[in-house]
Amino acid sequence: MAAPPIPVFFHEAQLDFKPMYEWAFGEKIVHPETTARAESILAAVDRDAAAFRRVDPKEIPLPALRAQHNYNLLTLYTTAAAKLGPKETFYPMVFPRLRDGKGDPTNLHQSGAFCFDSGTPLTHNTWEAAGWSAACAQGAAEAVGRKGVQLAYALSRPPGHHATREAFGGYCYFNNNALAARYLRRRGRVAVVDIDFHHGNGSQSLFYKSDSVLTVSVHGDPRDVFPYFAGYANETGAGKGVGFNLNIPLERGVDGQHYLRVLDDYVLPAVRHFAPDFLVIAAGFDTYTKDPVGDFTLVLDDYHPIGERFGRLGLPTVVVQEGGYYAAHLGRMATSFLHGVRDGQSARPG
Numbered sequence: 001m002a003a004p005p006i007p008v009f010f011h012e013a014q015l016d017f018k019p020m021y022e023w024a025f026g027e028k029i030v031h032p033e034t035t036a037r038a039e040s041i042l043a044a045v046d047r048d049a050a051a052f053r054r055v056d057p058k059e060i061p062l063p064a065l066r067a068q069h070n071y072n073l074l075t076l077y078t079t080a081a082a083k084l085g086p087k088e089t090f091y092p093m094v095f096p097r098l099r100d101g102k103g104d105p106t107n108l109h110q111s112g113a114f115c116f117d118s119g120t121p122l123t124h125n126t127w128e129a130a131g132w133s134a135a136c137a138q139g140a141a142e143a144v145g146r147k148g149v150q151l152a153y154a155l156s157r158p159p160g161h162h163a164t165r166e167a168f169g170g171y172c173y174f175n176n177n178a179l180a181a182r183y184l185r186r187r188g189r190v191a192v193v194d195i196d197f198h199h200g201n202g203s204q205s206l207f208y209k210s211d212s213v214l215t216v217s218v219h220g221d222p223r224d225v226f227p228y229f230a231g232y233a234n235e236t237g238a239g240k241g242v243g244f245n246l247n248i249p250l251e252r253g254v255d256g257q258h259y260l261r262v263l264d265d266y267v268l269p270a271v272r273h274f275a276p277d278f279l280v281i282a283a284g285f286d287t288y289t290k291d292p293v294g295d296f297t298l299v300l301d302d303y304h305p306i307g308e309r310f311g312r313l314g315l316p317t318v319v320v321q322e323g324g325y326y327a328a329h330l331g332r333m334a335t336s337f338l339h340g341v342r343d344g345q346s347a348r349p350g
């Protein structure tokens with residue numbers, strides 16, 4: 001019997017958010033986190049209607065966002081929605097040391113209290129796009145946790161894995177994959193595996209003291225690569241969370257074979273050892289050789305076997321979209337990865 005189509009959660013409002021530029025190392029560059037990324041994935045999904053089915057998330061999950069993030073962060077986004085015009089882009093200019101997110105969230109000039117980099121702008125519709133992006137993750141988690149769907153995909157854009165409880169940054173506003181993990185945690189143990197090129201510092205920080213959520217991230221070495229201040233191998237958790245955070249920083253130029261070996265030798269054994277009830281994959285595709293941001297050398301054909309490895313774990317799985325900035329091929333990467341997960345799940349003996 002053919003497997004049912006994979007639900008793809010996406011809301012049209014996510015396309016209205018258009019950050020125009022970024023400040024990178026003092027230079028103004030075209031912002032890589034474009035609507036073309038989501039459009040590429042939607043086109044690939046729509047071309048493959050036997051395998052995928054689009055689903056509208058039902059609402060922005062306000063209670064879940066309030067539980068996960070500092071309330072001031074939500075207020076700041078609604079301030080931006082109220083005060084910025086449709087063509088305005090606002091960057092925090094001063095970044096005081098974070099003091100538990102203290103600052104006036106109704107004054108955009110204090111938004112540096114809630115942000116940790118200069119690449120992540122506020123616009124009038126940041127709130128709506130980020131809220132619906134979070135709703136995709138919440139919807140996918142509910143499909144897997146409550147309705148028994150084996151595999152669901154959140155086309156979350158803007159991405160989320162860098163967002164902490166207190167702060168936005170790294171193109172991320174709400175932590176979408178953490179939201180999915182928090183939902184599933186009420187029903188069992190959860191492993192979050194982050195395969196984006198960048199370390200998932202936000203997800204790590206949100207579960208750093210937890211022994212019920214294992215966080216694993218494979219990424220470019222933070223000595224050279226964003227987010228620089230986190231992602232090192234000696235960050236293993238705190239309190240009862242010690243031993244439940246695994247960082248695997250890798251050198252530049254890693255190819256598909258090397259990547260698969262890392263999964264086989266470190267990532268998958270760690271997940272099996274933890275014996276979770278659910279798997280959340282923070283799926284960034286900026287590991288691609290043509291990606292303008294990352295510097296690994298994976299090719300299109302690598303994403304199916306990577307997905308298959310995760311599918312063979314035989315776990316109910318939520319895949320949450322993170323980075324990936326070579327928009328023209330992003331749809332092919334995402335869909336072949338998802339096919340891989342599903343093929344792995346159905347190939348699994350027993």
Ligand SMILES: [Zn+2]
Pocket residue numbers: 196197198284286322323324
């Ligand atoms: Zn990334």
